[in-house]
Amino acid sequence: MPDAADTDWPDQIYDLLKAHGIRQVALVPDAGHARLIKRCLADNAMKVVSLTTEEEGVAMLFGAWLGGEKGVLLMQSSGVGNCINMLSVAVAHRTPCPMIVTMRGEYGEFNPFQVPMGQATPTVLEAMGTLLNRADRPEDVAPGVDATLRLAFNTFRPAATLLGQRLLGAKTFGR
Amino acid sequence: MQTGPSGKLNRRAVVRALLADRGELLVIGGLGAPAWDITDAGDVPENLPLWGGMGGAAMMGLGLALAQPARPVLVLTGDGEMLMGVGALATIGVRRPKNLAVVVLDNEHYGETGMQETHTRHGVDLAGMARAAGIGDARLLRTADEVQALRGAVHAMAGPLFAQVKVDEASERLVLPPREAAILQARFREAVLGAAAHLQ
Numbered sequence: 001m002p003d004a005a006d007t008d009w010p011d012q013i014y015d016l017l018k019a020h021g022i023r024q025v026a027l028v029p030d031a032g033h034a035r036l037i038k039r040c041l042a043d044n045a046m047k048v049v050s051l052t053t054e055e056e057g058v059a060m061l062f063g064a065w066l067g068g069e070k071g072v073l074l075m076q077s078s079g080v081g082n083c084i085n086m087l088s089v090a091v092a093h094r095t096p097c098p099m100i101v102t103m104r105g106e107y108g109e110f111n112p113f114q115v116p117m118g119q120a121t122p123t124v125l126e127a128m129g130t131l132l133n134r135a136d137r138p139e140d141v142a143p144g145v146d147a148t149l150r151l152a153f154n155t156f157r158p159a160a161t162l163l164g165q166r167l168l169g170a171k172t173f174g175r
Numbered sequence: 176m177q178t179g180p181s182g183k184l185n186r187r188a189v190v191r192a193l194l195a196d197r198g199e200l201l202v203i204g205g206l207g208a209p210a211w212d213i214t215d216a217g218d219v220p221e222n223l224p225l226w227g228g229m230g231g232a233a234m235m236g237l238g239l240a241l242a243q244p245a246r247p248v249l250v251l252t253g254d255g256e257m258l259m260g261v262g263a264l265a266t267i268g269v270r271r272p273k274n275l276a277v278v279v280l281d282n283e284h285y286g287e288t289g290m291q292e293t294h295t296r297h298g299v300d301l302a303g304m305a306r307a308a309g310i311g312d313a314r315l316l317r318t319a320d321e322v323q324a325l326r327g328a329v330h331a332m333a334g335p336l337f338a339q340v341k342v343d344e345a346s347e348r349l350v351l352p353p354r355e356a357a358i359l360q361a362r363f364r365e366a367v368l369g370a371a372a373h374l375q
Contacts, residue, residue: 024241047241049270051234052262059231059260063203063238066223066360068368068375071238089228089235092356153375 179343205252230260268309
């Protein structure tokens, strides 16, 4: 039985979103985000929007900021590839754009298709002006997400926390 | 209302009619001609003309509409821009903000890149796609009277509302908004939120 401190990091992220006044949550689901998504859906003060593709979230967060609301984008590493050009909107306008990315294609990956984008995720985000931090241990999640939210909203730019696959556990498809 | 050589509505006349007596209306202009069109109607802080982010205009409208539910939000964009982010119709159709209107100025061409034909030239029915995505009020417009009715519907906030306005393909004079996007964002936020916008 894992220690509660090792598994309650999604609740810690939720608490941070509340502490930072996040009102809009844009997402394409990922198993690693499932518990956080449930918490956000249960919160009537949060407007949770399920997207057809992740770049919609970058655009939505810009609209939210225009109207004075803070948002966050939740996605899997493969979705980062779908955001590349839209990140120019946040860079050019100087829009806070915090992202929380669950990593695939690394530690113990089973699906070959996850590897190329997973491995390229940090490079791609940095190429588009995004400041990064990583969390591979439960105790690194809350400080990392807090840093991402602070960087995004205090310095007006895209910022992301990458939640490592070692933290999330690899999806094994029963093998 | 002015029409072009094709007999279809003139895009600038359509936009001026939609933005007349705009009151509380907040406007996002998709990149390319719609950004110049809204600027031609009056370069005001409550306009956000886009210089990029192709495919994102409708979703920007959704984020803004959710943040400012008491104000009407109008996204004016082109057929090529809408087609690039057409999944947004489904996202909007599920979320259904009453105060959001997405209006496509459909000239059936990519106007900024040499007038190549878009899919609407070949029968793709954007209004039908919007309706099928759950946007109940989705209109195809061809006349000045229909544009006047659309203006009323944008302000009525009984949406979400989608409209595809068939416009003449003739290019209009360039009327460029400021190109520094940080200024566009900051002036818009200040107009909506007051000076507190810069201390958020």
